[in-house]
Amino acid sequence: MWKGLKDFLLRGSAIELAIAVVIGIAFGQVINSLVGDILMPLIGLVMAKPDFSALMIGPVALGKFLNAVVNFLVVGTAIYFLVVLPMMRFQKKKEAPPPPAEPSEEVKLLRAILEELKQRP
DSSP states (O other), X not given: OHHHHHHHHHSHHHHHHHHHHHHHHHHHHHHHHIIXXXXXXXXXXXXXXXXXXXXXXXXXXXXXXHHHHHHHHHHHHHXXXXXXXXXXXXXXXXXXXXXOOOOOHHHHHHHHHHHHHHHOO
């Protein structure tokens, strides 16, 4: 039983998953700081204070929902422009085929011989 637990915990995929979770949490903190400390204040300069939490329709706290929607849209936009687009550009550059290599001297000589042979009657 303990050997099975040890094998499971030390298996590569479990360790990779744990690392991904830790990095995801750290990345989430960076994105939340970007949105809360940089983007939302900039939006506030343009549109007044971007806080809808006081908006109520009867007993329904519609403002909190609107804050969550705006936060979701800003986070999604930030992730798209700061992570997804640069990664897509990187992948496109990485996948671009390399320019054709200069043919070797032997290939050049063989091509010249072939042209000579084609010109003979």
